[in-house]
Amino acid sequence: MRIKRISKHVWSISTWLIVPINVWLVKDEKGLILVDAGIPMMANGILKYIDQLNFGPLSRILLTHGHSDHVGAIKKIRSKRNVPVYAHQEVIPFIEGKFPYPRRKKAQVLIEPSITTPLDEDAQQQLKPIGDLIPHHTPGHSPGHVVYYHQKVNILIGGDLFTSRRQRIRKPMSMFTANMAQAIKSGQIVKKLKPKSLCVCHGNEVQDPHKQYDLLREKLLS
Ligand SMILES: [Zn+2]
Ligand SMILES: [Zn+2]
Numbered sequence: 001m002r003i004k005r006i007s008k009h010v011w012s013i014s015t016w017l018i019v020p021i022n023v024w025l026v027k028d029e030k031g032l033i034l035v036d037a038g039i040p041m042m043a044n045g046i047l048k049y050i051d052q053l054n055f056g057p058l059s060r061i062l063l064t065h066g067h068s069d070h071v072g073a074i075k076k077i078r079s080k081r082n083v084p085v086y087a088h089q090e091v092i093p094f095i096e097g098k099f100p101y102p103r104r105k106k107a108q109v110l111i112e113p114s115i116t117t118p119l120d121e122d123a124q125q126q127l128k129p130i131g132d133l134i135p136h137h138t139p140g141h142s143p144g145h146v147v148y149y150h151q152k153v154n155i156l157i158g159g160d161l162f163t164s165r166r167q168r169i170r171k172p173m174s175m176f177t178a179n180m181a182q183a184i185k186s187g188q189i190v191k192k193l194k195p196k197s198l199c200v201c202h203g204n205e206v207q208d209p210h211k212q213y214d215l216l217r218e219k220l221l222s
Contacts, residue, residue, distance in 0.1 A: 064159025091144030140183025
């Protein structure tokens with residue numbers, strides 16, 4: 001596993017299991033937020049890097065969605081640090097094994113029920129910021145998929161909104177994507193926010209992803 005500083009406030013921690021898997025640490029005044037929790041074998045490394053960075057305690061875990069490669073280290077991390085876990089309300093029943101994910105036969109308990117708290121919404125049903133991160137609902141890859149925008153440093157943590165290769169955004173992995181057309185449409189968020197850098201779970205960061213979006217959309221939806 002390796003850690004990389006992406007900006008003054010954001011680090012990625014990466015490993016490899018057939019594909020690259022990234023999770024992120026985001027510094028704010030309360031300590032460090034973990035965005036996504038990778039696979040079980042990443043737990044000790046994540047805790048070690050949190051201690052090494054020495055920017056305060058782990059304050060909470062935010063999920064882009066609940067696929068097993070994004071929640072795997074939660075059990076172990078929470079056995080050592082009792083922090084809250086947040087996800088979009090639409091994905092929580094799938095995470096808790098009440099229904100199988102779309103296109104899957106069996107439901108699976110990925111996080112024990114009643115641990116995951118829904119992200120808060122305002123009266124206009126906009127998701128409320130958590131620390132410096134603004135969640136945006138981007139369904140398609142999975143129900144209740146969200147991305148987290150760090151406005152101050154203009155970085156978008158995109159989870160599985162896209163994958164990336166050689167500085168290009170690509171579609172999310174087809175096999176695990178519930179509704180590809182909807183996922184690609186949700187990808188428009190990069191045109192709205194115009195982040196200077198997009199972080200994805202499965203691939204390296206992509207600079208100015210909004211400049212590539214129309215081409216990808218045309219290729220995939222034509
Ligand atoms: Zn996924
Ligand atoms: Zn994934």
